[in-house]
Amino acid sequence: MVAPVLAAGPRHAVDVRFRLERPLDLARTLGPVRRGRGDPCLHVAGTDAVRAARTPEGPATTWVRHEGDELRVRAWGPGARWAADQVPDLVGEGRDPDELTALLATVDRPEVGLLRDLHRRHAGVRVPRTAAVVEALVPTILEQRVTSAGARRSHRSLVLAHGAPAPGPPEVAGRLRLPPTPARLARLPSWTFHHHEVERRRADTIRRVATRGRALDAAADLPLDDAYRRVRAIPGVGPWTAGGIGGVALGDPDAVVVGDLHLPHMVSWLLRRVPRSSDEEMLELLAPYRGQRGRVLRLVGLAGAGVPRFGPKRVNPRISRL
Known part of the structure; x- marks a missing residue:
């Protein structure tokens, strides 16, 4: 269903692209996750979202951009790989x-x-x-x-x-x-x-x-x-x-x-x-x-x-x- 291509970069950075099978409203999908517009852990603006979270592998910041039928993802921190791999589940792709x-x-x-x-x-x-x-x-x-x-x-x-x-x-x-x-x-x-x-x-x-x-x-x-x-x-x-x-x-x-x-x-x-x-x-x-x-x-x-x-x-x- 999803075929990411990963490329590890500096400072624990991970780059991923995911192809979407169905329409996605990123902002509304993440609405229940975000605790109001002032949530210091999750910022959402249009087709972009940035989230800070503690993963099983350590802290991570994940940037997600919705472009057509794809998601562009970049993550940083010790938990970057885990956070990037988890993005399809985060947005309900499955x-x-x-x-x-x-x-x-x-x-x-x-x-x-x-x-x-x-x-x-x-x-x-x-x-x-x-x-x-x-x-x-x-x-x-x-x-x-x-x-x-x-x-x-x-x-x-x-x-x-x-x-x-x-x-x-x-x-x-x-x-x-x-x-x-x-x-x-x-x-x-x-x-x-x-x-x-x-x-x-x-x-x-x-x-x-x-x-x-x-x-x-x-x-x-x-x-x-x-x-x-x-x-x-x-x-x-x-x-x-x-x-x-x-x-x-x-x-x-x-x-x-x-x-x-x-x-x-x-x-x-x-x-x-x-x-x-x-x-x-x-x-x-x-x-x-x-x-x-x-x-x-x-x-x-x-x-x-x-x-x-x-x-x-x-x-x-x-x-x-x-």
Whole structure:
């Protein structure tokens, strides 16, 4: 399917070209991986993306450019070869979107026409897979019970304070940071997390994840059921958090987030024009799409249909001032 030609260069640089078999929307495919526009680990601009990550072989910075039916890739750092080889999986090249097309052809529901149209319009949106479980868990834990904006500020603050410079030339990696190592996170006291607007409950969960970092990252190579079982064995990591990393680290096209404040309402509003719903009703609506529910949820998000709002806007307290 993919026939890369590798040429090792100076400073651990690796150059790769991959031919794509299907359309790719690089920015939207990497949307779930990126933690907002201010993510210090991943920058995306049009058809270019630059990512700093810790691989099994060491730190790496990976630059990806989408050109027609090809991806141009260059990577730097001790983990450059691993990171470059992993790019097709990162952008979902091995996960077939035609599986959703085939499933939609078998479902007799009023919303199927809308989903088919959304699927056609967003044909280039794939299911990414970073294979970096801890890297995905930490910002997802930060999102527990707070607004997305607040969680992203905490993530950025933690990475800037406790991460490391990304490898590679300054013109590519200069504004990027590697995420903190699990060992670093495991040693941070709760009061340090407090400075990053993270209370003790989430801080303790992050430290538990960090102390099991090697076993958790190895879960990416397990069958999905076993991977989820290992992740959910960590106290503080429930269905919401596990579902949140499924479509990022594990490449699961069926990943479903339950326990979210907004997602059931979004699904209900788009699929049946009812503005309020519950997890149970959402799962019932998604049942015909089992196996591809993560893709359906992504289409719901891409549809951008605003749900009518009720009640006051949620505001997080400043934990560092408590």
